[in-house]
Amino acid sequence: MLFKKNTSLGKTKSNLLIFLFFIFPFFLHSEQNLEGNYTNIKILDKISSKNILVKLKNGEAKKYKDLLIKSMKCKNSEFDDNPEITAYIQVSDLTNKNKDDVFVFNGWMFSSSPSITPFDHPVYDIWLISCY
Template sequence: MLLKKNIKVGKNKFIFYIINFLISFSFCYADDLETKYTNIKILDKISSKNVLIKLTNQRDHIYKDLSIKSMKCQNSKFDDNPETTAYIQVKDLTDKNNDNVFVFNGWMFSSSPSIAPFDHPVYDIWLVSCY
């Protein structure tokens, strides 16, 4: 007589473990804390002066010849040294095609600003914090 193994119990256990793994895996990732304000520093290379500017997300801010808009700013949650990232758009108002072209359009990182550098002959911008 052939013995049949009860594999239904094994399938149910396997599905149960997979579901538990997926649920616990989704909780272990660090959530990003989205904020309303972005602090950036602007260096005027001609006068060698630093200015700290508080930007409200989703609003344009005019600083001399630049139009700066912070689309999103977030802090990572579960780090000893939390990373601050912001999506920033910058237009040069002296440029004739300023409606079409961004001088900078991308993510900035506070811990390593050289990953996505802001390249402008007069100004230098870097991310300080989000709150």
């Protein structure tokens, strides 16, 4: 009777070690790249029918005419076939003298579905364009 050595167990262990040390860090690195430092939004002035692309650094407020806009965080989706961009944005109306209304908009915006959490202002519309 001949005995066979079990070499498949050794191959499985070596394949697992290769995966853990060489391939797995790439997955961790790709997830960290999903969050960006800058947010691009497009602002439409409904009165003049002109739009402008505004680049926001996350965490810093930027004034555009009567609006004070601040992007807190933005993130790209991990799916390439249907990319989704989300950003947490705060918008204040500087013409509003009522100090009880802190923000005109304070929440998450989605690039593919702006109607989920709409920005409601009589003069301006804001759309999320990109995150990088």
